[in-house]
Amino acid sequence: MNKIGLISIFSSLIILGGCDQNTEEKDQSPDNTKVVQSLAEQEAGKTDDSESISESLAESNYPTDIPTGRLPETISPTQYNIELKVDPNQPTFSGKVTINLSLEEVTSHIWLHGKDITAKSVTLTPHGKQPLNGTYEEVDKTGVVKLSFEQPITADSAKLVIEYEAPFNEALEGLYRVKDGELNYAFTQFEATAARLAFPSFDEPAFKVPYSYTMTVRNEHRAFTSTPAMSETDLGNGWKKIVFAKSKPLPTYLVAFAVGDFDVVEWQDIPASDVRNFSIPLRGIATKGKGHRLTYALKNTKDILNGLEQYFQIPYPYKKLDIVAVPDFNAGAMENAGLITYREQLLLFDSTISLGQKRAYMNVHAHELAHQWFGNLVTPVWWDDIWLNEAFATWMAHVSNNKVYPKQKFRQALLERSLNVMGSDSLITARQIRQPIESNHDIQSAFDGITYSKGGGVLSMLEAFLGPENFRAGIQHYMKKFEFGNATAQDFITAIGEKSPHIPLETIQDAFNSFLEQPGIPLLSVELSCEADKNAQVAIEQSRYLPIGSKGSTKQTWKVPACFKYAIDGNQHQMCKVLEGKNQTIELSEEGCPTFVMPNANGAGYYRFSMQNGGWQSLLDNKEQLSTEEMMSLNNSLQGAINAGKMTFSDLVDIAPQIIASDSEAIAMGPSKLFSFVYGKVAESDQQKAKLASVNRNLYGPKLTELGLETQKDDSVNTIRLRTGLIEFLSNEGEDKAVRQYLTDMAIAYTGYKNDGNIHPEKADSNVIGTALTVAVEDLGVPFAKHLKMLLDSSNDGTVRGRLLGGLGSVEDPIYATELRELILSEELRDNEIYSIMMGQLSSDELQQPMWEWFKTNIDGVKSRIPPFGQNRLPVVGRYFCSNDMKQDFKSFFKPIVEELAGAPRPYNQSIESIELCVAQVKFHKDNVEQYLNQ
Numbered sequence: 016m017n018k019i020g021l022i023s024i025f026s027s028l029i030i031l032g033g034c035d036q037n038t039e040e041k042d043q044s045p046d047n048t049k050v051v052q053s054l055a056e057q058e059a060g061k062t063d064d065s066e067s068i069s070e071s072l073a074e075s076n077y078p079t080d081i082p083t084g085r086l087p088e089t090i091s092p093t094q095y096n097i098e099l100k101v102d103p104n105q106p107t108f109s110g111k112v113t114i115n116l117s118l119e120e121v122t123s124h125i126w127l128h129g130k131d132i133t134a135k136s137v138t139l140t141p142h143g144k145q146p147l148n149g150t151y152e153e154v155d156k157t158g159v160v161k162l163s164f165e166q167p168i169t170a171d172s173a174k175l176v177i178e179y180e181a182p183f184n185e186a187l188e189g190l191y192r193v194k195d196g197e198l199n200y201a202f203t204q205f206e207a208t209a210a211r212l213a214f215p216s217f218d219e220p221a222f223k224v225p226y227s228y229t230m231t232v233r234n235e236h237r238a239f240t241s242t243p244a245m246s247e248t249d250l251g252n253g254w255k256k257i258v259f260a261k262s263k264p265l266p267t268y269l270v271a272f273a274v275g276d277f278d279v280v281e282w283q284d285i286p287a288s289d290v291r292n293f294s295i296p297l298r299g300i301a302t303k304g305k306g307h308r309l310t311y312a313l314k315n316t317k318d319i320l321n322g323l324e325q326y327f328q329i330p331y332p333y334k335k336l337d338i339v340a341v342p343d344f345n346a347g348a349m350e351n352a353g354l355i356t357y358r359e360q361l362l363l364f365d366s367t368i369s370l371g372q373k374r375a376y377m378n379v380h381a382h383e384l385a386h387q388w389f390g391n392l393v394t395p396v397w398w399d400d401i402w403l404n405e406a407f408a409t410w411m412a413h414v415s416n417n418k419v420y421p422k423q424k425f426r427q428a429l430l431e432r433s434l435n436v437m438g439s440d441s442l443i444t445a446r447q448i449r450q451p452i453e454s455n456h457d458i459q460s461a462f463d464g465i466t467y468s469k470g471g472g473v474l475s476m477l478e479a480f481l482g483p484e485n486f487r488a489g490i491q492h493y494m495k496k497f498e499f500g501n502a503t504a505q506d507f508i509t510a511i512g513e514k515s516p517h518i519p520l521e522t523i524q525d526a527f528n529s530f531l532e533q534p535g536i537p538l539l540s541v542e543l544s545c546e547a548d549k550n551a552q553v554a555i556e557q558s559r560y561l562p563i564g565s566k567g568s569t570k571q572t573w574k575v576p577a578c579f580k581y582a583i584d585g586n587q588h589q590m591c592k593v594l595e596g597k598n599q600t601i602e603l604s605e606e607g608c609p610t611f612v613m614p615n616a617n618g619a620g621y622y623r624f625s626m627q628n629g630g631w632q633s634l635l636d637n638k639e640q641l642s643t644e645e646m647m648s649l650n651n652s653l654q655g656a657i658n659a660g661k662m663t664f665s666d667l668v669d670i671a672p673q674i675i676a677s678d679s680e681a682i683a684m685g686p687s688k689l690f691s692f693v694y695g696k697v698a699e700s701d702q703q704k705a706k707l708a709s710v711n712r713n714l715y716g717p718k719l720t721e722l723g724l725e726t727q728k729d730d731s732v733n734t735i736r737l738r739t740g741l742i743e744f745l746s747n748e749g750e751d752k753a754v755r756q757y758l759t760d761m762a763i764a765y766t767g768y769k770n771d772g773n774i775h776p777e778k779a780d781s782n783v784i785g786t787a788l789t790v791a792v793e794d795l796g797v798p799f800a801k802h803l804k805m806l807l808d809s810s811n812d813g814t815v816r817g818r819l820l821g822g823l824g825s826v827e828d829p830i831y832a833t834e835l836r837e838l839i840l841s842e843e844l845r846d847n848e849i850y851s852i853m854m855g856q857l858s859s860d861e862l863q864q865p866m867w868e869w870f871k872t873n874i875d876g877v878k879s880r881i882p883p884f885g886q887n888r889l890p891v892v893g894r895y896f897c898s899n900d901m902k903q904d905f906k907s908f909f910k911p912i913v914e915e916l917a918g919a920p921r922p923y924n925q926s927i928e929s930i931e932l933c934v935a936q937v938k939f940h941k942d943n944v945e946q947y948l949n950q
Contacts (some may be wrong), residue, residue, distance in 0.1 A: 023053050034499065049806070074166050077120035078147075081155050084453070085219060085397065086126055090117040092224050093172075099214075100231040100254075101238070101274045103192050103199035107182050112214045116177045123167045123177070125149075128211035128218035130158030130189075136177045137162055141170030151177065151215075158211040158218070177215045187345040187846050188882035190272065190636065195302040195342040196811055202341050202356060204349055206456050207398060209884065210267035220266040221396045221501055228259040232274050236617065239300060240272045241265065241353045245333050251270025262352065263332065264499045266394050270534060271351030273339055277307025282313040288321060292328035295320075297720075300365060300790040301340040308363040312338060312376060319381050322419040323388070326487065329494055333391045338362060338380075342813060343886050344844040348387030350381050350408070355385070358847065359813040369781035370735045372814070377420060378428070381412035390684070393497040396645030400504045401461050402531075406448070406470020410478075412469070422732050428642055428682050430618050437623065438466040440536050441560055441658075442932075444924040445565035448473065449504055449531040459887045459918020466532075470760060472621040473530045479619035480526070480576035481515050489514035525836045526593055529574040530621065536560040537573045537622040538655075541630065545608035553579065553601045560623050562658040564935025572597055578616035580642060581609040589616050611637045616650075618644035623655045635673045643679050650674060650685030657689060658699050663943045664693060668710065675714055680737035683718065687744050690714070694748040696897050697937050697944050706948045708750035715749065716743055726780050739782045746790050754914050755790050758783065762791035762822075768802050788822030797831045808843065820848055824855020832862050837871050840876040849880055858893040867892070867901075871908050878916075887918030893926030897933035905930065 078087055096113040115127075125139075134151035139162070142146070144400040149164045162175075184191040188204050189212025203213060211218040230238040234255050238244075242260040249255050252488045278301045297316060299309035316338065320331060333353040340359035348357040361379050362374060389411065390404035411643040414427035439445055449471050451459055478486040489511030493502070496510055508527050512520035538560035545551045559571035583605050586621070592601060611633040614624040626634070634641065634649055641649070646737040653670065691713055698704045719741040726735060745751040746758055763769070765779035765787070779787065792800050800823060807819045826832050834857070839849045856866035870877065870892060878886060890913065893905045906927060913923045 019855065031328055031566065049617060055752060072121050072123065075120045077122040077124075078126070079124075081159055082126050082160060083155055083157060083162075083596045086128075086217055086222075087120075088221070089124070090125055091117050092222050093117050094225050095216070096227040096229075097214055097270075097590070098229045098231075099576065101190075101201055101272070102233055103183070103201040103236075103275055104233075104504040107180055107203075107556075108190065109178075109180045110214055111178045111218070114177075114216075116173045116175055118168060118171055119175060121169050123160040123164050125164075125168075126299070127160050128208075129153060129156050129160040129179075129215040129216055130209075130211045130380060131184075131651070132179050132181045133216060133861075134159075134214070134215070135180065136176075136247055139164060139168065139173050140176075141173040144170060146312045149872075151179075156209070160215060162477065174867060178363065180213065184209075184212050184896075185851070186879070186882040187343060188884055193343045193845075195301075196304070198303055198816060199344075200273070200277070200302060202273050202339070202344070203271045203351075204345060204356070204882075205270060205351075206268040206346075206349060206791050207401070207884065208272060209882075213272075214310075214835065216246050216267045216268045220394050220398070223266045223394055223499075223501055225264055226270060228262075229335050230257045230259070230272070232257065236274055237277050237279060237300075238616060239339070239353065239354055240335055241269070241297070241333070242272060253387070260334065262832040265352055265391070267841060267863050269350070269352045269391055269394075271349070271354045271356065272356065273356070275301065275702050276303050277301065278303060278309075280306045280309050280313060282316075285317045285320060285331075287842065288324065290324040290328055295331055298337045298360070300337055302342055305340065305359070305363055305950070309340065310337075311364045311373075312362040312380070315377070315386075316380065317522055318419050319416070320384055322415040323381065325418075326411070326490075327388050327494060328491055329388060329392070329498075332498075336784045338685070342811070345847060348383045350383045350843070352387065352391050355383045361818060363813065367779070367781045367783075369777040370732065371739070371782060374428075377416055378412055378425070379421065381419075382408045382419060382702065383417050383625075385411040385415070388494055392499060393494055394501050396501045396503050396547055397452060398458045398461055399449055401502055402450075402466040402470045403507055404446045405462070405466045405680040406474055408468045409471035409473040424643075424681075427643060427647070429471055429475060430647055431681060433469040433475065433621060434647060434694070436468035436472070437536050437651065437655070438562075439464050440534065441471055441562050441565070441655075442925055442928050443534075443561075444921060444928050445534040445923060447532055449536045453789050457918075459884060460921045462584070469621065473527075476530075476576055476619055476621050477511070477523075477527060479578065479617065481511070481518060481523070485515050485517075486511065495687075515539065522593060526574045526576050528743055533573070534569075535571060536655075537575050537921055538569075539575070539577065539614055539622055539624045540627070541612065541614045541629065542627040543609060543612050550606060551583075551603045552600055555594060555614075556598050557594060557596070560655060560657075562661070562932055562936070563660040563939050564932045566931075570783065572623075575620065575622055577614070577620050577622070580641075582611060582615035582637065583607040586799065586844075587640065591616075596700065611640070613641060613645050613649075615645065615648040617642055618648035621649075623652045624648075625652065625656055625661065627940055628693065629686075638677075643681055646674070646677065646679070646682045652684065654685070654689055658740055660939050664697075664946050665943055668714075668947065671714055675718065678733070678737075680733050680740060683737065684740045684744070687711075687715070689745070691748050691941070693940065693944055696933060697940050699941075703948060704752065704943070711749040712745060712751055713746075715745055719745060719754070724783060725752070726919070729853070735782055742783050743786045746786060758787035758790040759794050761904060762787040762799075764803060766799075766806060767801060768795075772802070772805070774806060774810070785818050785821050789825040792822045792825045793827060795912070797826070797828050800828075800831060816848065817851070818846075820844075820851035821855070824851040825859075827859065827861060829865065831861065832856060833865070836866065840873060840880070846880045849877070853877075853892075854895075857892060863895060864885055867904070874912070883917050887922055889898050889916060889922040890919055894925075894929050896926075897937060898930075898932050899934060902927060902930040902934075 018248055051867050092114045094115040098111040101108045137149035137151050139147045139149055147164045151161045152161050153159050188209040190203050191370035193200050210216050228240045230253055232238045234253055238257050240259050241262050244257050246258045280299040282297040284296050288295050299313045335353055337354045339356045340362040341356050342357045342359050361376055385408040389407040413425040416425040446465055491509055492514050508524050512523045538558050540556040542554045556567040557572050561567050575594040577594050580589050584607055667689055672868055674686055675683050677683045694707045700705055722738045740941050746754045761779050767773045803819045803822045811817055838844050856862040909923050913919045
């Protein structure tokens with residue numbers, strides 16, 4: 016209906032209304048009766064509506080009790096508009112959040128999240144109705160908020176507007192401030208439950224919707240978020256307003272902001288590819304004066320991202336890519352969509368970058384970029400499936416980088432991670448990969464080695480079981496099926512199974528779930544038997560691996576996708592089978608007796624094995640037929656046998672030379688972990704340590720002599736890693752005077768000690784300078800340590816500061832150590848730097864007790880420097896203890912407070928168990944070590 020038609024009708028009504036006035040007067044009485052009747056009907060209708068609303072409210076299932084777990088799904092956001100006014104030089108910021116809501120229940124209150132927020136106004140406008148004013152009340156310490164309204168909300172959609180003010184967080188979560196040099200900056204860290212510190216929200220991963228952003232900042236500052244800026248307006252009062260593009264659907268934990276006077280490096284766009292038909296704007300962001308050190312990170316981003324795209328065959332999902340170097344950051348990095356944040360040590364490099372720094376950058380950068388698909392494009396419904404985010408990003412980073420950087424051998428690094436986490440997984444207090452989330456404790460404890468490294472190892476096992484291309488097809492199918500949405504672990508397993516042509520979905524589900532939904536490590540006890548005129552048989556007994564001193568039960572089984580490699584008459588064969596139940600015997604299909612049986616072909620299975628009747632030695636005798644990965648698995652299973660009391664220290668000394676002879680760092684350094692334990696925990700006197708050091712030098716010294724102390728230009732990755740490991744081991748557990756003098760001289764030159772007093776990166780081997788500084792502090796004492804402290808005070812370089820603090824953590828003088836402890840609570844250290852001195856002193860025989868006493872006295876101060884999301888790590892200090900007296904002291908201190916620390920009960924129990932196992936290990940090995948040393 017157009018305007019002309021409306022005017023015509025309205026005019027006609029006026030004319031008709033003016034006609035026949037007399038007639039209207041004559042009939043006035045009957046018309047008044049009709050009006051009264053009409054008004055009465057309206058009032059009756061209102062009463063009926065009110066009664067209907069009351070009935071709907073009474074029938075509503077919307078909860079009245081505080082939802083301390085998941086929020087009800089019947090009221091959910093469909094879009095956010097966030098407006099922030101941020102000045103990092105002030106203690107607070109302000110904001111206005113507009114949330115479009117979908118409502119499936121009648122209610123007069125709404126549950127959502129907000130923490131430490133002061134609401135100035137709350138307005139809800141139901142669709143087609145008048146606005147309602149509301150009240151805002153934080154009703155639970157986890158940040159649950161109740162919005163209450165003056166009357167029930169009956170519409171199926173509404174617009175919620177909350178204007179508020181909040182303090183900058185001071186513990187590296189939410190929207191927090193960092194001072195670098197003389198300038199203040201604002202950064203965010205929202206995972207897992209800290210977006211509620213920055214804006215009122217439905218702070219759970221299932222609520223995945225688009226966002227619009229507007230930021231008002233000082234003219235001299237830059238502001239960044241998930242999407243590109245669309246406009247910037249000078250407000251004429253020292254402030255400017257920046258409007259950003261609307262985002263793709265995101266959960267709250269992937270929203271991010273950064274504000275400050277940054278160096279911004281506009282890098283060349285990542286060009287279009289055969290997967291992606293558009294280019295990606297790429298920028299590096301660092302605090303003032305550090306932008307020039309982003310070159311290496313920016314230069315290598317294209318290849319890492321393209322490698323991931325090639326695997327997924329899905330374009331990068333977002334409009335731009337910013338990588339941000341954060342000076343103080345609790346996590347290593349965070350995969351915020353389009354605005355990935357990192358500890359600055361992972362992005363800022365100079366020309367002396369070490370191999371370790373390069374590998375850390377490659378691995379972490381690929382991990383966060385992998386999340387842009389796995390976690391961001393497809394997001395878990397709830398935190399019980401966060402393992403899928405983190406395990407997959409761990410696995411994917413190594414798999415993709417193995418192709419991008421083949422010389423780095425990242426597949427071996429992935430295996431090393433899954434083997435290393437078996438130490439934690441052997442605890443009876445270990446969590447399962449897919450842990451039910453019943454409280455905030457469970458959310459916090461979900462981010463651990465089991466999630467990342469065991470999860471990555473289990474994915475590797477599933478990939479080997481299904482075949483790499485089938486597994487890849489399943490992943491691509493899963494990503495496309497759930498893109499920009501949410502999914503569960505069972506969705507993932509089903510999608511993988513739908514692309515597996517030869518293995519039934521039920522078999523895949525059963526095998527995968529048996530590893531996801533129970534803790535621990537399968538132990539396969541393998542025995543080969545050969546009889547004349549019969550094919551050889553392999554008898555397998557399955558149980559749960561447990562170390563000496565464990566109080567757990569071995570009566571546990573898995574459905575294990577296992578592959579066995581063996582050789583008959585010089586020909587290699589492989590047999591793969593899903594092992595079920597406690598006992599199983601497999602007849603080999605080839606005639607003849609194998610010269611060896613390797614129970615974990617290519618090291619792909621997440622399990623340990625033990626051998627009978629000379630099986631160990633047959634593997635070592637044929638080690639040239641085993642791959643590096645198989646030898647790594649063998650190393651780990653040997654270590655497991657020793658820790659389980661199946662082998663002794665003397666056995667280790669006998670076997671070790673056959674392993675150390677390998678040219679591979681991943682193999683040769685394997686036994687060093689056990690020798691380090693014996694040196695550090697079993698040896699009771701300096702005399703015993705000296706004898707053990709001699710054993711260590713005899714075993715590993717010739718290998719370092721062969722390589723030489725100094726890095727050469729044409730050294731391979733393996734050579735550099737092997738030399739680095741040898742120098743660290745021999746300088747400490749080997750007490751090698753020549754190596755220590757070499758390192759001390761390097762530390763003196765690097766720090767300009769008794770010279771110009773300045774850092775000289777070019778005068779040190781960056782691969783071993785950290786070890787050099789700790790050795791120099793031990794050998795030169797307090798004067799050199801004080802020189803390091805002076806350099807620390809004058810540096811804001813995260814890498815340099817980390818090295819210097821590592822040196823200060825090795826101070827042995829009790830008086831100066833007391834002084835250094837006070838740094839932990841001082842603003843001289845960044846929040847993420849407090850651990851070097853603390854852990855360094857806890858690992859010292861002489862300083863452990865005073866450090867522990869200080870820790871107990873200053874626990875509140877220590878807590879104030881760690882975000883609640885990280886306080887679950889506090890009981891980990893118990894892992895340094897190895898006596899019953901310290902166990903009792905540890906329990907007495909932590910038991911009354913552990914429930915107050917989110918996520919801490921499990922690490923607390925694990926630390927107690929670790930102490931008990933350490934005591935049992937020492938007791939078991941003590942006599943044999945003493946007997947060996949007295950020979």
